[in-house]
Amino acid sequence: xxxxxxxxxxxxxxxxxxxxxxxxxxxxxxxxxxxxxxxxxxxxxxxxxxxxxxxxxxxxxxxxxxxxxxxxxxxxxxxxxxxxxxxxxxxxxxxxxxxxxxxxxxxxxxxxxxxxxxxxxxxxxxxxxxxxxxxxxxxxxxxxxxxxxxxxxxxxxxxxxxxxxxxxxxxxxxxxxxxxxxxxxxxxxxxxxxxxxxxxxxxxxxxxxxxxxxxxxxxxx
Amino acid sequence: xxxxxxxxxxxxxxxxxxxxxxxxxxxxxxxxxxxxxxxxxxxxxxxxxxxxxxxxxxxxxxxxxxxxxxxxxxxxxxxxxxxxxxxxxxxxxxxxxxxxxxxxxxxxxxxxxxxxxxxxxxxxxxxxxxxxxxxxxxxxxxxxxxxxxxxxxxxxxxxxxxxxxxxxxxxxxxxxxxxxxxxxxxxxxxxxxxxxxxxxxxxxxxxxxxxxxxxxxxxxxxxxxxxxxxxxxxxxxxxxxxxxxxxxxxxxxxxxxxxxxxxxxxxxxxxxxxxxxxxxxxxxxxxxxxxxxxxxxxxxxxxxxxxxx
Numbered sequence: 108x109x110x111x112x113x114x115x116x117x118x119x120x121x122x123x124x125x126x127x128x129x130x131x132x133x134x135x136x137x138x139x140x141x142x143x144x145x146x147x148x149x150x151x152x153x154x155x156x157x158x159x160x161x162x163x164x165x166x167x168x169x170x171x172x173x174x175x176x177x178x179x180x181x182x183x184x185x186x187x188x189x190x191x192x193x194x195x196x197x198x199x200x201x202x203x204x205x206x207x208x209x210x211x212x213x214x215x216x217x218x219x220x221x222x223x224x225x226x227x228x229x230x231x232x233x234x235x236x237x238x239x240x241x242x243x244x245x246x247x248x249x250x251x252x253x254x255x256x257x258x259x260x261x262x263x264x265x266x267x268x269x270x271x272x273x274x275x276x277x278x279x280x281x282x283x284x285x286x287x288x289x290x291x292x293x294x295x296x297x298x299x300x301x302x303x304x305x306x307x308x309x310x311x312x313x314x315x316x317x318x319x320x321x322x323x324x325x326x327x328x
Numbered sequence: 329x330x331x332x333x334x335x336x337x338x339x340x341x342x343x344x345x346x347x348x349x350x351x352x353x354x355x356x357x358x359x360x361x362x363x364x365x366x367x368x369x370x371x372x373x374x375x376x377x378x379x380x381x382x383x384x385x386x387x388x389x390x391x392x393x394x395x396x397x398x399x400x401x402x403x404x405x406x407x408x409x410x411x412x413x414x415x416x417x418x419x420x421x422x423x424x425x426x427x428x429x430x431x432x433x434x435x436x437x438x439x440x441x442x443x444x445x446x447x448x449x450x451x452x453x454x455x456x457x458x459x460x461x462x463x464x465x466x467x468x469x470x471x472x473x474x475x476x477x478x479x480x481x482x483x484x485x486x487x488x489x490x491x492x493x494x495x496x497x498x499x500x501x502x503x504x505x506x507x508x509x510x511x512x513x514x515x516x517x518x519x520x521x522x523x524x525x526x527x528x529x530x531x532x533x534x535x536x537x538x539x540x541x542x543x544x545x546x547x548x549x550x551x552x553x554x555x556x557x558x559x560x561x562x563x564x565x566x567x568x569x570x571x572x573x574x575x576x577x578x579x580x581x582x583x584x585x586x587x588x589x590x591x592x593x594x595x596x597x598x599x600x601x602x603x604x605x606x607x608x609x610x611x612x613x614x615x616x617x618x619x620x621x622x623x624x625x626x627x628x629x630x631x632x633x634x635x636x637x
Contacts, residue, residue: 197425203397208420211390215421218394218402221379222355225400245417248387255382 117144121169124182131186131193135237136166138268138301138327143170145306146233146264147201153230155219156201159212160237160266161194176200210243212236213263217249220258231314234263239271242280247292253320254293261320262313263294264306268327289322301325329623330529331498336491337434339470341366343477344403345373354481355395357381359388359406364493365434367405389414389422389431396427401481407440408433408449408490415455422486423459430480431456432489437525437574439492441615444608450601454579456488457552464552465489465507466573466581468528469496472549475505483507490525492574494612497529499547510555512562516544519630520566522559524548524581527572530616533623534572538630554584556592563593568637570598570630574621577601598633600626 117140125133139160146156147170158167168191171177177191177200184190192199194207204215216232223230240246253261267285269276276282286296295316299305306325313321334342348354348370355377362368362380371378381388385406392402404411411433422429433452440447456464465480465487467473473491480487505511510522513532518541521531528547535543546562548555563569569589571582582599589595602619609615616622620629 204393204421205425208416211386211393211417211421214387214390214417215394215397217387218391218396219398220394221391222395222398222400225355225376226398245384245386245390248382248384249390252381252384252387252391256379 117169117173121165124169124185125165128186132162132165134270135160135266135268136163139163139166139235139266140169141301141303142235142264142266142306142325143167144303145310146235147174148303148307149310150201150233151231153228155203155216155230155232157204157212157216157232157234158195158202158206159234160209160240161206163235163266164193164195167195171200209237209240210245213246213249213253216261217252217256217258220260221256223260230260232261234261236263236265237271238265238267238269238276238282239279241265241282250289250292250294257318258320259317262310263320263322265322265324266301267324286324293319295319295321296324297321298324298326301327329497329533332495333498334470334496335494336470336473336496337364337366337493339473339496340432340434340477340491341369343474344370347478347481348374348377351401351481353399354401354403355379357388357392357402357404359383359385359410361406364407365405385410385414386417389417392429393421393425393427396429401428401430403430403432403481405432405434407447408436408452409447412449412452412455419459423461426461426485428484428486430487430489432477432491434491435493436490437492438606438612438615438619439494439526441609441612445605448606450574450576450606452490453551453573453575453581454583457579457584461486462552463487463507463550465550466524467491467549468525468547469499471500472505476507476549479507492526496526499528499532505549508550508553508555510558511547511549512544512558513547514543514545517542517565517567519568519570519634520544520546520562521570521572522546522548522562522581522585523572524551525574527574527621530621530623530626531572534626534630537623537627541634548581551581551584554588556588559585559588560593563589563595567596568598568633569595570600572626573601575601577603596637598629600629
């Protein structure tokens, strides 16, 4: 992991938050911080963000607290019975769909995107996927649906941290050549270093790409 | 046997078009079975509001969830057996978030007689009934299918509607049917048959056969929420309650009836349904008979049960 990011203010806050809960999904939350920061910064009012890798909820809460939507006390309530849920649920700020079960967010994004096109609305749907999550077959069913319907309002961001629950992604179930996979499914593929400013810059560029769904593979170097 | 009328799927397909005319928010999603489920009629009438998702029921359900989040009323349709592979998507996304998704399946029970055990879905009522927020309906004939379909589309929240494939036998004329309200079709005191779906006309035929006994018949088209009031009224007057369904006796209509009565008014109940997987047959009625679900076999079981009371 990149030292600068692991020791950033955001990740320090995250570590503090998770220190009392046995570092609950700490690593997959750390690698999601910069992605969420960029997406929330880019999000227009009617855009939708789907945290398909719902176990990165702690990172999402840290980002919400950075922009004043959650208090420090609320952060401390993480996973308490009356506190913030361990995986995101519908009703939290920006959260349209509960997650926690992997592989479903891209399909949900397609549904919102199709409805939005039907209404002629300008709306981006950002979906944050884990690289381990890509093992789920439904992701690839949905990837076909996005490109079949030319959903250029769907933007997937893969948190490519090369780790999944019990080991390295390439040892558990190899993902590479990952960009080629998405490309062959009809997606426009972009690879970028997992840094908020770089991802944000790319997100603005992507608004100009029309006619295809777009995926950013955000690499944790 | 009563009068054979329009099939479940024809009724579904045609009703969907009528509903689509009245409500522009309705969209239909298909898993490449539109010709079999008859959602093809909706596609022809409203091509812009019909979405082909391909042979991928899991993607189908989650995409429908997205439509619901965006304010549409998605009707997600496929064969019952294969829709069940999306059970976890239905649980974690549709039911958990209480989304306005209408799941309508055809080819349930033994109605897909030719295709055999892989296609004959005998577990879906149980699988759907267990989910919080989910309501479960099994209409008895073409008329009930049309009326109840319209009601589930107009009601907020997730619904599962289970339909057969081929012909239906006429049960209703113009009766007012309501979600959650069971219909007593025939009064009786010795035995009361509680049925759903295609087993409703079968139950009526059973009652005709047992003319030495006073046999009542009720259509419990809504399995969840179950009509507890009517059920208790039935239990008060009947000596023997028989549930009848084209589904496993575990967790379906029989299970639901037994759950309520065992707590509120214990009664002798015979649950008639299946305990195993199906098999292929050239004929639907022959298949029902093989599994003890023909009027003859049901009547025989009841006669034996009454002797033993």
